[in-house]
Amino acid sequence: MKLLTPARAEAFGEWQVDLIWMKRQPHMGADEAEKKRAAVGSCQRELHSAVTDGAAATARYLRRVLFLEEQTLVGLPTLPRRLTPGEYLKPPLELEAEIGDGWCQQPNRANLLTPRNAARPLFWLVCHINWLEQGLLGDEVYSPLMGGEAVAGARDDRDRLEKETRNFLRRTGGLPRVRGNVSVLSDCPISRGWWRRRFARSAARHAGRTIDVDVAHRSLHRSQQVWEELVRLGVWRLTVINHDRTRAALIAALASGGDWRREQMAAAAQTAAREAIGRSLDQVPWAELYGLVAASASQLRQAS
Amino acid sequence: MDWKRASYGVEIDVRRGGAQVTHRLRDAAEIENLIAAGDARFALEVRCPVTQYACIRLDADPSFQVVWPPDEVGDEIFLLPGVVAVEDVVLPAAALTDLWRDSPCVPKGWWLAKGDVHTSQPLAASLVEYRRDADLPSGCMRVREDGSGEEPKFAVHLAPDVFGRVETDRDLQMAGLIAAFAILPMSDRFREGSDSRVAFLVRERLADAGVPAWDEGDDWDPARAATAVERLHAASDGALEEEA
Structure with a gap:
């Protein structure tokens, strides 16, 4: 039975809509907005309850909202070992390499x-x-999937629930409704690691043997803002x-250019x-391609 | 490029998993000479932002097929056609506008001509959208025109027990498409004089297949028309085969 069906995609989209309070609701009156806000809060509390109950409860909840109750999950990549919350939230370079290269070989x-x-x-x-x-995220999953500094700084319970929910959605795959198509590449730590390793391998292949995969990967891993x-x-x-080749040139320039800021990646990409x-x-x-992108990033660094 | 007389156009026929591209040059002897000499090529860039995929296909032949790897791209792909120099070349000033006094030397990679960006959505996908309808009894379908967008579209509503199969069940897809063609003649968006791009493309596709359009006589055949746009068995014709 297929996993990623249109029906499941639709259910996923509706589930995310039900869980998120979008502040701008121009077509909604105050009473209607409050009613909607209460409904969102109810869904958020249900998610929160599942997550605080632990890994098994979270998995059951997700199976239910995605209509996956009876389905065996096959063909999916597995993690190399049980991850600590810290490893999950910010996978070290070696873990990303292990995941990226290991999954290539499966x-x-x-x-x-x-x-x-x-x-x-x-x-x-x-x-x-x-x-x-499989217990690969531990049994206590609140910290990796929901917790964080933003939650600690919440104004009140309603705000805290909203932040926890958004953390959960971003980390477990992405929140396209708020962050667009970039969310899956940037917000989900494991996905981000896979894509970074993929880009690093591609850069090593197309950079005229001027960079190897580990150097490329390290340069991409160094700064979340640049990535x-x-x-x-x-x-x-x-x-x-x-x-x-163009992305390889950007990554090679990043690798040799020291600590880039976000603006330098932007300048290099815009030059290209x-x-x-x-x-x-x-x-x-x-x-010539490498020289172009490297020079623009360097010029920006000197100018600043 | 600032050509005095040369003009460039392209036709891109998007099918499942690829496209048939036909470049057209007119009054462009200089560009044609460069291509014949191996100094330039017809080109088609393929880009899918969602999967961060991009590639370019070059060919000396103005008409060629492009196939994109289905596992590496998402649903929306952008196609950018043109003619590109593959060597450093000197362009004759006489062929260029008066802005160019001397014959410029353009480097390898220079775009000698560029066409409009196309998107990859096959015509059938532009025409119909499949929607899950909880109000429909088990196993049922209905079709309604969706007039909400800029382009005409038909919403194929499917009962929940059927909707889950639509991505993989070609018979179901074709049933929806045929049903859409059955009500197409009643749509204002398809009347003669409509400025709809989709309506134009459907008309062109039917004309290419020798199938009468919906407003040409009384013999409108929705099944024949639908299968002129998408064959019943994609593997036999609609899809492009991977090149060896």
Whole structure:
């Protein structure tokens, strides 16, 4: 039986809508808004209760909302071992490499793990069900899936529940309704690690042997802001940077350029995109392509 | 590029998993000479932002197929056609607008011509949208026109027990498409003179297949028309085969 069906995708979308309070409700009167807010709060409390009950309860809850009660989950990637909350929230470089490379080597066992599926929050949420049932996130799952500094600083119970819910949705696959298509690449820690390792492998292949996969990966892992800028631009604004050679040039420049800030990744990507207006970057010699993007990031650093 | 007379156009016929591309050059002897000499190529870029995928296909032939790996792309893909220099080339000033006094040398990769961006959605996917309808009895379907968007579309409502199969059940997909074609003639968005791009593409596809359009005579055949847009068995014709 298929896992990622249209019906399940629709159920997933509706579930996220029911769980999130969007502050702007221009077509709703005050009474209606309060009623809706109360309904959202009720759904949030149900999720919160499942998560605080532990991994098994969370998995049961997710199976129910996704209409997966009786289904055996096959073809999904598994984690190499039980993760601590810290490892889950910020997977170390070695863990991301272990996950990314290990899953590459399991094509028969993890055959649902394709870029197409990995760009879908629903896919990662279903993976989480598997990991919860296998005990790979521990039994106490509130800290990794819901907790954090933002929650501690909540104004009141209602605000705390909202923050906890958003944390859960982002971390277990992404919150496209609020963060768009970039959320799955940026907010879900395991997905983020897989995509980073994938980009690193691609960069090593297309960078004219000037960079190896571990160096590329380390450069992407160093700063969450820089990673987020790279994927944000690739999803929304400068899709030309998704060409393997162009992205490799950006990553190679990042690796050799020291500690980039978000603005430097943006400058380098914009330089590539401007050049691509007149030229197909696929034909530009590697040294020239690399030089272009590296120079723009360097100039920004010097200017600042 | 600032060509004095040359013009460039492209036709892109999107099918399941790929596209058939036909580039057209007119009054463009200079570009054609570059292509014949191996210094330029017809090009099609394929980009899928959701999966951060991008590639480019180059060919000396103006008409070629492009196939994209289904596991690496999402549902919406952007196609960017053009003609690109694959060597450093000198362009004759006489062929360019008066802005160019000398013959410029353009580097490898230079876009000699660029077409409009196309999207990958097959025509059938633009026409129908499948929706789960809890009010329908088990095993039932109904079709209504959805006039809410800029382009005409038909909503195929499916009972919950059936909806789950629609992504993989081609017979079900075709049943919905045929039902949409059955009510198409009643739509204002498909009347003659409509500025709808979808209506235009449907008309073109039917004309290519030799199938009378909905307003040409009394023999409107929704099944024949639907299967001119999407064959019953995609593998035999509608889908593009992976090139060896």
